């Protein structure tokens with residue numbers, strides 16, 4: 001077992017069996033986030049998630065949720081059925097709601113990125129430039145660049161998201177569509193804000209040069225769409241080195257009574273309500289890739 005982090009806040013467990021990678025030995029560390037969880041109640045009041053979740057726009061999809069579940073071949077998400085557009089198009093024409101969504105994402109990010117920095121420090125070894133794919137309003141990158149001042153950060157998101165005034169002068173903001181093209185960088189990061197448990201996948205091409213980051217983005221999309229996004233990430237990073245870091249929730253199978261199992265299921269339902277084909281995935285579903293270096297961080 002390789003120890004990634006050990007402190008009073010984090011407990012490191014051994015590797016999971018049956019996870020194979022190509023050339024690199026997988027590392028699996030479970031980190032207990034006591035500090036964050038214990039302060040959660042206090043922070044909750046400052047978290048924008050409940051504000052977002054209680055908005056009529058966000059609540060309406062749940063009223064047609066059963067139709068989505070019961071009717072096969074129903075490809076329009078309850079969000080689109082209720083609001084006439086998919087969330088990303090809706091946000092484009094509703095700046096107030098867009099800001100609320102981005103603030104909610106940023107709140108989650110402020111909880112999880114410090115845990116990533118503390119628990120998975122070596123993932124960022126040797127990283128010189130990092131593009132945060134679907135990075136929202138640059139919260140994750142601000143924290144990462146502060147922790148690793150050598151990193152040149154590129155925050156990449158839809159044009160209307162990066163059009164809001166940047167938080168930090170040190171991060172480059174680029175607007176675009178990740179299905180078309182992703183700005184070149186040493187590393188890409190994909191994260192779609194959510195609560196624990198989450199998983200960091202580090203697609204290893206070269207262990208010392210990280211090139212792409214995706215944080216909580218892939219759970220918005222089905223497998224085919226994820227493959228398209230990942231191919232664009234591959235094009236964005238240098239051929240001979242670099243990696244894509246993916247931060248996502250992981251559903252746990254066969255864990256009856258797991259107190260946080262319900263959180264994953266709740267997120268899975270939220271994806272069903274708010275996105276066309278998004279879903280949370282189990283460890284088995286994430287394990288299809290052949291060369292993975294990964295960590296899970298879990299309460």
Ligand SMILES: C[S@@+](CC[C@H](N)C(=O)[O-])C[C@H]1O[C@@H](n2cnc3c(N)ncnc32)[C@H](O)[C@@H]1O
Pocket residue numbers: 088105106109133134135136137140156157158161176177178179190191192193194215216217
């Ligand atoms: C759930 S948010 C995650 C934000 C951020 N990664 C975080 O963890 O807080 C998903 C992000 O993907 C962005 N997004 C959706 N479709 C996109 C596209 N086609 N190209 C680029 N970004 C996109 C959204 O605007 C949003 O900021």
